Amino acid sequence: MGTLLSEARPPANSLASMGIDVAGSTFGIHTETTSYVFGLTGEGLLRHLHWGGRIELCDVIVEPLWELSTNDLIQDVTPQEYPGHGRFRYNEHCLAIMFSDGGRELDLRYAGHDLGAALVVHLRDDRGVRVDLHYEVLESIDVIRRWVVVYADVPVSVQAVASAQFHIPYRDLDLRNVAGRWGAEFQEIVQPVTSKVVLESRRGISNHHHNPYAVLSRQATETSGQVWGMALAFSGNTKTVVEQTQYGQTLVQLGINDADLAIALNAGDSFTAPAVVATYTPHGFDALSQNLHDYGRSLMEPTPRPVLYNSWEATNFAVTCDAQIALAHRAAQIGAELFVVDDGWFGRRNPEPTGGITDGLGDWWVDPAKFPDGLTPLIDEVHQLGMTFGIWVEPEMVNPGSDLYAAHPDWIYHEQGREPDTARGQYVLNLTLAPVQEFITQMLDDLLAENVIGYVKWDANRPMSQVGAGRDVWYRHVQALYDIVREVKRRHPGVLFEACASGGGRIDFGALNVFDDFWTSDNTDALDRLDIHRGYSLVYPPQAMRAWVTDVPNFLSQRSIALTFRFHSAMTGSLGIGCDLTAMSDEDLRASAKHVQQYEQLRPLMQRWHRLENPSSNDYRLIQYSSPAGAVLFVFLPASRLGHTSTTVRLRGLEPTGRYRFELDWQTHVARGDYLMNRGVRVWLQGDYASTVIRFDRVDDEGAV
Numbered sequence: 001m002g003t004l005l006s007e008a009r010p011p012a013n014s015l016a017s018m019g020i021d022v023a024g025s026t027f028g029i030h031t032e033t034t035s036y037v038f039g040l041t042g043e044g045l046l047r048h049l050h051w052g053g054r055i056e057l058c059d060v061i062v063e064p065l066w067e068l069s070t071n072d073l074i075q076d077v078t079p080q081e082y083p084g085h086g087r088f089r090y091n092e093h094c095l096a097i098m099f100s101d102g103g104r105e106l107d108l109r110y111a112g113h114d115l116g117a118a119l120v121v122h123l124r125d126d127r128g129v130r131v132d133l134h135y136e137v138l139e140s141i142d143v144i145r146r147w148v149v150v151y152a153d154v155p156v157s158v159q160a161v162a163s164a165q166f167h168i169p170y171r172d173l174d175l176r177n178v179a180g181r182w183g184a185e186f187q188e189i190v191q192p193v194t195s196k197v198v199l200e201s202r203r204g205i206s207n208h209h210h211n212p213y214a215v216l217s218r219q220a221t222e223t224s225g226q227v228w229g230m231a232l233a234f235s236g237n238t239k240t241v242v243e244q245t246q247y248g249q250t251l252v253q254l255g256i257n258d259a260d261l262a263i264a265l266n267a268g269d270s271f272t273a274p275a276v277v278a279t280y281t282p283h284g285f286d287a288l289s290q291n292l293h294d295y296g297r298s299l300m301e302p303t304p305r306p307v308l309y310n311s312w313e314a315t316n317f318a319v320t321c322d323a324q325i326a327l328a329h330r331a332a333q334i335g336a337e338l339f340v341v342d343d344g345w346f347g348r349r350n351p352e353p354t355g356g357i358t359d360g361l362g363d364w365w366v367d368p369a370k371f372p373d374g375l376t377p378l379i380d381e382v383h384q385l386g387m388t389f390g391i392w393v394e395p396e397m398v399n400p401g402s403d404l405y406a407a408h409p410d411w412i413y414h415e416q417g418r419e420p421d422t423a424r425g426q427y428v429l430n431l432t433l434a435p436v437q438e439f440i441t442q443m444l445d446d447l448l449a450e451n452v453i454g455y456v457k458w459d460a461n462r463p464m465s466q467v468g469a470g471r472d473v474w475y476r477h478v479q480a481l482y483d484i485v486r487e488v489k490r491r492h493p494g495v496l497f498e499a500c501a502s503g504g505g506r507i508d509f510g511a512l513n514v515f516d517d518f519w520t521s522d523n524t525d526a527l528d529r530l531d532i533h534r535g536y537s538l539v540y541p542p543q544a545m546r547a548w549v550t551d552v553p554n555f556l557s558q559r560s561i562a563l564t565f566r567f568h569s570a571m572t573g574s575l576g577i578g579c580d581l582t583a584m585s586d587e588d589l590r591a592s593a594k595h596v597q598q599y600e601q602l603r604p605l606m607q608r609w610h611r612l613e614n615p616s617s618n619d620y621r622l623i624q625y626s627s628p629a630g631a632v633l634f635v636f637l638p639a640s641r642l643g644h645t646s647t648t649v650r651l652r653g654l655e656p657t658g659r660y661r662f663e664l665d666w667q668t669h670v671a672r673g674d675y676l677m678n679r680g681v682r683v684w685l686q687g688d689y690a691s692t693v694i695r696f697d698r699v700d701d702e703g704a705v
């Protein structure tokens with residue numbers, strides 16, 4: 001009844017390559033401090049053996065696995081690396097195929113491996129399907145990347161294809177993700193995994209609700225405890241399954257969503273599924289975030305994102321050349337480095353009620369009524385003022401009233417015989433059509449060739465629907481989006497692209513592969529943003545998190561928050577300003593300029609983000625950055641409540657023996673890193689919406705006070 005791995009103890013003469021070693025039929029994928037191990041069973045299955053702290057393959061003991069009963073058979077009992085649908089497999093499977101005769105049984109068996117820059121393990125089903133499992137190591141940041149390629153030797157329809165499955169050898173883990181909606185993205189959720197949890201997007205974008213990752217933990221805090229994190233690099237329909245199996249383990253699977261999916265492969269075709277990024281740490285959520293932030297930053301241009309001014313909240317659709325120039329003057333006055341004209345500069349995109357959201361999209365010509373001499377006078381002025389010029393576009397969409405739609409009504413997603421859906425008064429262009437791809441690429445190419453533009457905000461303000469007959473469209477739309485952005489960037493190197501989908505609807509590592517930063521949320525309320533930033537920061541790097549200071553009362557919360565608090569909140573991300581600067585008082589303009597200047601001075605120190613725990617008071621909200629040169633501490637007091645008092649803040653990420661100079665209570669101090677991390681500093685704010693920023697500079701040659 002029992003089944004054993006073919007080799008219980010692999011021979012010691014292992015073949016090592018880039019953190020990967022293979023000993024007999026056991027495979028080890030090692031980062032600096034972690035190992036991921038799997039091996040071949042006597043049944044030809046790939047059995048997961050370990051994902052956690054670093055181990056050596058020669059020590060691996062392969063405990064026998066038994067069929068527990070006639071209902072618990074070996075395919076299900078074995079924690080498989082990449083199980084196919086079929087046979088006695090009832091927990092989540094990774095791959096489901098329909099053969100041309102309607103058959104759906106898959107029996108994937110190990111068929112060899114190759115070891116190069118990555119480990120590629122070959123699986124094969126005798127009916128003509130092969131799968132390559134790719135494992136790549138990013139050793140220094142404790143991250144592994146996995147992806148799969150499915151090859152068809154006969155015509156098949158792929159009905160489900162996950163990118164990876166993981167096994168954690170414990171029950172009763174906590175799952176962290178986010179739950180949100182437009183204007184309330186990235187609200188942290190924590191839930192014990194006692195059965196099966198599915199988090200997904202079916203909207204064609206990574207969406208505002210859940211995000212395509214899973215973070216699992218055992219009694220972890222920010223600084224202690226085992227944490228496993230996995231994130232899918234894909235910006236469309238995704239599915240994350242977390243399942244406590246009946247065999248004492250937790251299974252995690254990530255991939256494109258199999259809801260409404262069918263990918264037809266002819267003989268000779270292949271399909272590459274998006275990658276999953278995975279990391280493990282025994283040191284809590286902060287360490288997990290550092291690894292994932294490092295990964296995210298490795299995808300980004302290293303130069304800091306410029307301080308941005310964006311016109312959206314100031315002017316809405318009522319864009320005119322003169323009004324934008326007036327804003328640009330004020331933006332330059334307060335120190336903005338980039339001036340972005342948002343929605344409203346093109347087509348017949350007029351303020352409601354004469355037009356508004358039902359016209360303009362698709363007609364990417366400069367509105368002569370608003371810009372009689374084109375964009376050049378504005379762009380020249382912005383450059384004269386020392387700023388980069390940026391522009392908003394929503395290339396995937398078209399309005400029913402546009403010339404583009406009149407010329408190409410067949411370019412939108414729609415179901416034959418049904419009225420096409422509008423949302424925000426717009427249709428979604430069918431990006432899987434070659435002429436649509438060419439149109440968008442050429443439109444952006446022309447826009448960037450005819451105008452000196454350094455930044456493009458790419459928006460998408462509605463989910464997809466009515467995609468028609470093709471059930472692979474959900475996937476191909478996203479691939480086309482990536483291809484277009486890449487191609488435009490190839491033609492216009494150096495132009496930065498911001499990913500926006502009605503705020504934070506398109507935030508994921510797939511987007512960060514091609515875009516340069518994210519619009520995090522349309523909710524610009526400075527207090528709400530602290531929660532949104534916290535949720536975002538678990539996985540994604542703060543350097544890509546755009547945050548604006550906007551006018552009060554905030555359009556969404558109707559809350560009026562002090563300007564300093566608004567700046568400090570936005571400074572925890574990549575700073576932007578979205579106020580109507582022409583209506584701002586001189587005093588606030590002067591204060592804004594000071595804040596921008598302070599941010600620019602702090603920016604070099606703002607590298608590693610830490611969500612500080614606050615043991616002595618729950619009134620304060622604390623965010624800290626660290627870097628080799630020092631640290632920055634943001635302290636927020638939203639409301640001075642009953643019994644409000646000071647709090648002691650212990651810093652993180654400092655050099656224990658390094659010396660740091662800082663100012664506290666109007667006095668200058670120098671203290672060692674271990675003092676600041678172990679004893680900490682006492683901070684006391686008073687009043688509602690109070691906040692402060694404390695800068696710690698590394699000054700090793702100065703004595704402690």
Ligand code: DGJ
Binds near residue numbers: 459500522
């Ligand atoms: C939604 C975005 O999130 C906003 O920042 C703004 O660009 C509007 N769209 C413009 O229509």
